[in-house]
Amino acid sequence: PHFMIELPEKEDALCFNINDRPGTIFSLVTDPQSGILVNGQIIGDKKIPPDGKMNTYFWRFGIVHQTLGVRLEVNTRDISVFQDSKWVKLLWSDSASLKGLNVDLLVTKERSLMVTLKDSVKFVVLLHKVWEKHPYHRDYLGFYTLDSHLLSPAVHGLLGQFYHGIEYEVSELRPGEVPEKPDATMFVKGQQLNVTRGWQRDFRRDMKNGENVPCWFVHNNGTGLIDGDATDYVVSGLF
């Protein structure tokens, strides 16, 4: 999956990929103070494509708001919500909206789920449907944080660590391997990293093609940009 940190104040964006063995669960957001947790499990292609490059994507997210007593499991098949001591199941095949005391859900048929957790966070999960008989690829999910300003300074995780901004500066732009993707040096978190100018796609407005967002790509699973390394974010369960 590709991670994107868009910084409108700087009119810039940072991006990195994280890949691991299919089945691995990563911590995306964890805020011990508000009791919020978002974990995601990756899945691989059905078999290795001819280019020999095995893709991984998120196919399942577990979302918990301990203080509000809310749990959600979103996967490529359905959406399960636990609140007020009961589980409710929603299907991607229906448009639905659910307004609760602590959580609002809005499902747009076969497309997206918008989740608003009271006084804490708002996000969207996108469903990418792939032709069922595609020889290699499968359905997968995207996770977009829309509003995170109410989370505490302690928020962390592969996405959460960036919710309160990141200071970096880029210099020494130089030709890269591909002419349209120059390399540069990024100074971030006390380190110098070699980064490459590239694009990643934002699918919120155009589910099919996505919109290219130019970004500074950090190589090696985001090493240097993320705190620690990617394996530090591997967790054992979805909740």
Next chain:
Amino acid sequence: TNEATVEVHSVTVDCTVTSRFARTVMTSVALNKANTSQEIFFEVELPKTAFITNFSMEIEGRVYVGDVKEKEKAKKQYEKAVSSGRTAGLVKASGRKMEKFSVSVNIAAKSNVTFILTHEELLQRKLGHYEILTRVKPKTRVQKFQIVVNIYEPQGILFVDAHATFLSNDLLPLVEKTVTDKKAHVSFSPTMEQQRKCPDCDGTLIDGDFIIKYDVNRAKSFGDIQIVNGYFVHFFAPPDLRRVPKNVVFVIDISGSMYGTKMTQTREAMLQIVKDLHEDDHFALIKFGSAIYTWRDSLSKATQENITEAINYVKDIDSEGMTNINDAVLRGVAMLIKDRKEKKLPERSVDIIILLTDGMPNVGESNTAKIQENVLSATGGKMSLFSLGFGNDVDYSFLDVLSKQNKGIARRIYEASDATLQLQGFYDEVASPLLLEVDLRYPDNAVEMLTTNHFSQLFNGSEIVVAGRLTDNDLDNFMVDVMGQGLEEDYKAQGQASPVKWTDIYPDEEYIFGDFTERLWAYLTIQQLLEKSKSGPADEKENATAKALDMALKYSFVTPLTSMVVTKPETEDGTDSPLIADKLTEEQRQQAERRGYHYMSASPPMYTPTYHSSPTYFVDGD
């Protein structure tokens, strides 16, 4: 305007300058020729240093006048109107020097409308002249188009130069200029035909800046004092003073965001600045990213040899790291203190730090308030810090306070092809100090409500202005003392000021001078109070804000503390819609530019990203 149905009868700009205080009245008369009512727009630009003082619209015999109110009160009225979707602010930033005032009203069929906007400002002497800037964009040819500027300077006028960005060879002779000893008259009034852009088209040539530059005869010794109607103003900028040597430390940001054009322009500007250093000056170069690098450990005299070596150092400056402003400035301060202590610097000389940065501190101390505290504590208020904020990523108010707390000023450097010249221009303004610690004193029992009368420096090409109110209206004269530190000895001058007999100087035009001096005093007082309201102890800030507000209301100036509320005529559905004219602060201008600004100059334009208003963090499939 819609050319087919709106006829612009006249556009006139009438500017009167009396002892540097300029009052400009912009008037426009238009006719709705259509058989139905329609919206007519009035859009003018005024210098950002000016305060709007009056605005009126005359529609169908009724005059609607703007009312200056406390900003908060006006805002309440405004918010009420906004919530019902009926209003918008009238003033927006426009370029580096101007702001745009625009209003539109619905005019009945076959009806006239007259718009009149008045603004006032005290012209500042920079690099040896005053500048009156008028921006005209009438959009269509106008039956009566006229710019008239009358300058009254009792000190005597040295020169007047008038030019415009749109002047062709044909239009040039239309600029009439008459200069007598103490009065200048400049006018420009092309006919409809002369305004025509080309023989077969209807466009207008008139589009751009009309600029008048002038200077006055400099009075020797204590300067020039003018007393009118119980107020006095003192202009001090004596000629023939020798410059005081300076010890200047250039603290240059080389962080990653300076990469590319900004770094190239900084290098070019620094090469010229270093070459232009006076041989009596001492200088040092400090560059900073995350780390701090000094060219040498102490300041060097600007000998030819040292300058050559410095030029080689400047040529190699390249970007790296993040932004450590705190440690870089403190290093400069420490260098000056150490060299002073070791008597490496001339006793009579001025210590200056020039900080150039394009970003917010993000390494070392990044709390801006703490940096301000650290720098003030280190300098002990004994040296001047001038800050240059390059581009829109730096918080101008941070640099502004940082400089003002340390006897300096901040200036924005706009990212553009002329940034090199902007940098050099700023340096030229502060490159030649003539006097230090200038004190202007007046008899305590004769004056009150004085504006600032102590100045850390007087720079070549600038001018010190002090104004105040006389306690005795019938005063025949009063004594003035001026003291300062010059190159070799202390500067002392004393003089006696008498009320100006305007009838003798301008026998036919005394009426012009009625309240100019009082308004000049009020303008200067408000400006200085607004400055005080930004830095200094909390109670002083509060006090200064309250006083500035009182005066702005009393003299009807649209300042950052006040707003002008303009009530438009009722529409057919019976609603009226208040409009608000605000004075923008430099921070608001910067924010506006930041919103409209597209990506960093360091990378090719093909990478301009989609602009989103709030941050987004996401993960998705490739």
